[in-house]
Amino acid sequence: MAELAVLYDRIRPDEKMLFEALDALGTPYDKVYVPHLKLTFDEAGAAAVPWKVAIERCVSQTRGHAVTRALEGFGVQVINPGHVIELCGDKLATNARLYAAGLPTPRTGVSFDGDAALQQIEALGYPLVLKPTVGSWGRMVSRLNDRDAAEAVIEHKAVLGGPQHGIFYVQELIRKPERDIRAFVIGGECIGAIYRTSDHWITNTARGAKASNCEVTPELRDLAVRAAAAVDGRIVAIDLVEDPQSRNEWGGLLVIEINHTMEFKNSVSTTGVDIPRRMAEYAIGLLAQPTGAPSA
Numbered sequence: 001m002a003e004l005a006v007l008y009d010r011i012r013p014d015e016k017m018l019f020e021a022l023d024a025l026g027t028p029y030d031k032v033y034v035p036h037l038k039l040t041f042d043e044a045g046a047a048a049v050p051w052k053v054a055i056e057r058c059v060s061q062t063r064g065h066a067v068t069r070a071l072e073g074f075g076v077q078v079i080n081p082g083h084v085i086e087l088c089g090d091k092l093a094t095n096a097r098l099y100a101a102g103l104p105t106p107r108t109g110v111s112f113d114g115d116a117a118l119q120q121i122e123a124l125g126y127p128l129v130l131k132p133t134v135g136s137w138g139r140m141v142s143r144l145n146d147r148d149a150a151e152a153v154i155e156h157k158a159v160l161g162g163p164q165h166g167i168f169y170v171q172e173l174i175r176k177p178e179r180d181i182r183a184f185v186i187g188g189e190c191i192g193a194i195y196r197t198s199d200h201w202i203t204n205t206a207r208g209a210k211a212s213n214c215e216v217t218p219e220l221r222d223l224a225v226r227a228a229a230a231v232d233g234r235i236v237a238i239d240l241v242e243d244p245q246s247r248n249e250w251g252g253l254l255v256i257e258i259n260h261t262m263e264f265k266n267s268v269s270t271t272g273v274d275i276p277r278r279m280a281e282y283a284i285g286l287l288a289q290p291t292g293a294p295s296a
């Protein structure tokens with residue numbers, strides 16, 4: 001049993017790379033397959049939790065959040081902490097936090113009923129993007145070019161039902177170049193960034209976008225670091241778009257979302273930065289601190 005753990009529910013190339021980085025650094029760690037983990041809140045249960053620090057890598061956000069909350073009860077410092085997962089796992093919560101911190105995002109609205117949503121959409125004007133507040137890989141991110149599209153999507157959501165479909169989260173469509181930017185922030189430092197380029201307006205690599213290196217300009221560095229700090233993220237990836245119409249102090253960059261269990265497999269050779277090693281070093285650095293307190 002080691003003081004460091006990696007919590008996972010599937011071994012993707014990213015987790016393999018993280019294990020290899022930890023192996024290379026020689027620090028003992030436990031690979032904890034969360035679906036087999038049982039935690040009991042009593043003395044014996046606490047004795048069975050040896051870890052001081054854990055890196056949470058679950059594909060299932062619900063599982064990752066739950067195990068994080070539980071382990072925090074045993075004094076384990078999980079990267080990222082539960083409150084960070086709560087914020088980053090929900091685009092509305094992230095946007096509200098970024099707004100409160102004075103950081104730029106696309107103009108965004110939220111409403112809680114179909115009729116109100118249609119009114120808000122009409123007032124904001126087309127084209128708009130409607131997205132689920134919880135989700136990734138660009139799933140159900142929908143472009144609304146006109147009232148017909150808005151009515152159709154609102155009706156689908158009403159008929160499908162379910163708590164998620166009762167929230168209407170809409171954003172102005174940014175006329176970005178055919179790419180977005182993903183910046184990696186570890187321990188308060190922006191260690192690299194990639195462009196994700198596609199001829200589709202949804203530029204996720206999961207949808208076939210091509211990754212290439214993106215220079216970390218002072219503006220990008222500043223915004224990425226501030227966005228990570230706004231959600232208290234320890235190891236996070238910040239997704240941004242370039243708005244040619246914005247004259248903001250970050251050269252028109254806007255934050256779209258923040259990923260708390262970031263995928264990085266396509267970004268290591270692209271950026272030339274050994275991202276899994278930086279993650280491993282950050283976690284090992286926390287072990288050395290008396291309280292396991294974060295360094296950033």
Ligand SMILES: Nc1ncnc2c1ncn2[C@@H]1O[C@H](COP(=O)(O)OP(=O)(O)OP(=O)(O)O)[C@@H](O)[C@H]1O
Pocket residue numbers: 106129131135136137138139141171172173174175176179180201202203204206239241256257259
């Ligand atoms: N307001 C917007 N204007 C223009 N393009 C957008 C906007 N919002 C999202 N996009 C595009 O759609 C993609 C997916 O959007 P978003 O990141 O919000 O969804 P996701 O499902 O969380 O994806 P990810 O896998 O990046 O977490 C973005 O990478 C971007 O290319």
